Amino acid sequence: MSELRKDPIVDRWVIIATERSSLPSDFREARPVQQSAFCPFCPGHEDRTPPEIAQYGRPPEAPANSAGWQVRVVPNKFPVLTIDGVTAPQGLGIFDMMRGVGAHEVIIENPQHSWDPATATANELKWVLQAYSDRIKDLRQDPRFRFIMVFRNTGAAAGATIEHPHSQVIALPITPKPVKGQLESARDHYNRKSRCIYCDILRQEEYMKHRIVQTTDDFVVMCPYASRFPFEMQILPRHHLHDFTQIDDSQKNALADILSRSLRRIKNLLDSPAYNMTLHTAPTMHPRPGRPHYWGTIEQDYHWHIDILPRLARVAGFEWANNLYINPMTPENAANFLRNVEM
């Protein structure tokens, strides 16, 4: 059982996952991305993962946990959080803790081991987006969870340990402080201006043009003004929408296309770099007895988006320890390179 612990000074929750490793020798050497002959995520090996939560593409008459799927969702075999139990917040003197209750799932994106969203068809990637949406909607029903996060780690430098293409979903009983900061800031802006801050940024970026990588009728891809990393990209829907799960079928197609293109840009420009991709959508909204919901204007003030953060070796450094980011590449230059990359 893992434990959520809150730093008493900076209001930061940390997951202490005691079951994962326990000897100093476990940490001495890098863990390479698993490239062994045996892959637990490949078709035919369905019994090597916990039983599936959802699947897409298998004929209705086929049994569960058999091959024939297009996308498959399973619990993480080594979850950092466990789905059963109550959160049971406790204190011990100055310290706050909570049982590590939450969801930790894996979305196996394609049966093919060498599949890559950067070169996938829009139709293949659409299945994955559908799975993202369905998992968020399902986990939102659980009143214990306040925050659901979908992300993709690609390459060892980005924390990937299994090569087979997959994303992860984590549902937490708390809202991480940096997320809270983002949500509060968006709400404050709305309170002052009656406008969404992301819409305001988008409008200025479209006017200024030089940080824009690509625009379509539905989406904008840009390098954010205060990018922390070289070639950082953000994909935003052009029309205000707080909740990713509310995009319609045609927007899902358009997103699959622009997401694949964006990943192809960094793949071609930076020689298949490691990267983290994170989906940011409005938090869950369970009513709490006797008080208005904390995120009351979320539909007006928040704007879902996707962040793509290349993890380039030359940039690793004191950012992590000191929380101060130094970016050696202006987002204007990055956007220029990304716009013009051969694809």
Next chain:
Amino acid sequence: MSELRKDPIVDRWVIIATERSSLPSDFREARPVQQSAFCPFCPGHEDRTPPEIAQYGRPPEAPANSAGWQVRVVPNKFPVLTIDGVTAPQGLGIFDMMRGVGAHEVIIENPQHSWDPATATANELKWVLQAYSDRIKDLRQDPRFRFIMVFRNTGAAAGATIEHPHSQVIALPITPKPVKGQLESARDHYNRKSRCIYCDILRQEEYMKHRIVQTTDDFVVMCPYASRFPFEMQILPRHHLHDFTQIDDSQKNALADILSRSLRRIKNLLDSPAYNMTLHTAPTMHPRPGRPHYWGTIEQDYHWHIDILPRLARVAGFEWANNLYINPMTPENAANFLRNVEM
């Protein structure tokens, strides 16, 4: 000239250091720690750094920038911030920016290329601590700077690019948001309880014992309750003091000893891991006309300390992108290993 840019949503300043690299190919491959035959920090190569700011140990009659020093402080040859000019905060629509004015210095810790603070004598390390203290005091005089940070990156995984033992000093015209959060939290606790939060934590940790690595008359080394990383350590003075530069000579000796021992613990236990070390001390206190200082009770509410964060390969991961830390090692286990390591 670099630029400080503020993220319009999360109030995070980023240094965009345009002069450092500019082509995608610069980021494709890892930059190893420099191990070439020529070292610009070794004695005899003083002309390969910018002229020194300070030095310790050279005979008074010897010329500046000659050999014979014990510790040498020079401006960073590739600074992320430049010392001349005014900060000149500006806005452009929704965006805030500032010229990248600040200090970026290198403290060359010892003439010997293979010197290691983990195995150094307390006397050698005391020179380094003296240089930390003197640089902080000197940079504090500059009314443009609000935050001064001293840190040591060791090993490529921690962002080091030069092998010769050195620390860095950065002075910034802004206070980074995570630092502000820490300072505000300490002040809030003081306002409620009339006590220093670090003192309160220390007292509880000394009572509970199981996260303590070592205690002496003057210092405590412990693994913090909500450690983000395996084998994370914190060194705190046992008696309340907000400002590192105010420690006396005997405390400096004691700190040199316990710091060296702490670094030796991770060196022996984890086979010379990469690590970041950061000194946290009270921020500068320039009076601002017409209003009480923002950090008014800082002498009572803040407590200087040193963080040591091993950068273990198996832990790299989505923490960076998602700001959610998962620590596979409990600090209680870590402290137990660290306490009992052979030295």
